[in-house]
Amino acid sequence: MARTPFIAGNWKLNLTVSEGVALAKGLVGALKPGVEVAVCPTFLALYPVAQAVAGSALGVGGQNCYWEEKGAFTGEASASFLKDAGAKYVILGHSERRQYFGETDATINKRLKAVLAQGLVPILCIGETLAERDGGLLQQVLKTQIEGSLAGFTAAQLETLVVAYEPVWAIGTGRTASSAQAQEAHAFVRSVLRGVVGDLADRVRIQYGGSVKADNAKELLSQPDIDGALVGGASLKLADFSAIIAAA
Numbered sequence: 001m002a003r004t005p006f007i008a009g010n011w012k013l014n015l016t017v018s019e020g021v022a023l024a025k026g027l028v029g030a031l032k033p034g035v036e037v038a039v040c041p042t043f044l045a046l047y048p049v050a051q052a053v054a055g056s057a058l059g060v061g062g063q064n065c066y067w068e069e070k071g072a073f074t075g076e077a078s079a080s081f082l083k084d085a086g087a088k089y090v091i092l093g094h095s096e097r098r099q100y101f102g103e104t105d106a107t108i109n110k111r112l113k114a115v116l117a118q119g120l121v122p123i124l125c126i127g128e129t130l131a132e133r134d135g136g137l138l139q140q141v142l143k144t145q146i147e148g149s150l151a152g153f154t155a156a157q158l159e160t161l162v163v164a165y166e167p168v169w170a171i172g173t174g175r176t177a178s179s180a181q182a183q184e185a186h187a188f189v190r191s192v193l194r195g196v197v198g199d200l201a202d203r204v205r206i207q208y209g210g211s212v213k214a215d216n217a218k219e220l221l222s223q224p225d226i227d228g229a230l231v232g233g234a235s236l237k238l239a240d241f242s243a244i245i246a247a248a
């Protein structure tokens, strides 16, 4: 099953508006046919970045969103506001949100509903901690996260779903999963997806995330169930991220 490779940069809390606009403009020249590419700036930089690359194939995404559309929810941004600002994608359930901001599968499920209602593409993040992996809980953790986040949705509703497998121990540590470890986890994720969304599982792109760099991207992306990358640190520099796009 041919799945279009999808490379996304998660800028996290990095890059000012002017830095982000400059990087995004540069990335337009690094795009290549047959590879979907997006950047996920801070909420502040999202609109100016989207404006700067409007008309190009570079997509823009949010790093999170709230489930209510608007109202008295100080500090939040909703899916409809992200869409209005130019977003096409929204990252959901990143491990940093789970770890520092109390995100759970139940709250991710509510956010997912809002994202899909706006016609935005969700990038659902899942992944185990090192203690969970060492404790033999890898499969149980991934299964719980997938089934909890996707509970109550039909396959038809999840047509655009993208999943990002990001082992927590590989994020920002320079310690990437081996391509064999990543492939094994991705194949398992796809098998769990098959139980939830049936044959759609063959079309769901599963990105790998966690210390993806120019020098390991090709090997990771050549695995049969690795359909792209969610890139943190190496998405912040034009040369590094361009090289990852080139490897896809």
Ligand code: 13P
Pocket (backbone or CB within 6 Å): 010, 094, 166, 170, 171, 172, 173, 174, 209, 210, 211, 212, 230, 231, 232, 233, 234
């Ligand atoms: P790093 O590429 O910096 O390890 O971050 C990965 C990540 O968390 C992407 O969402």
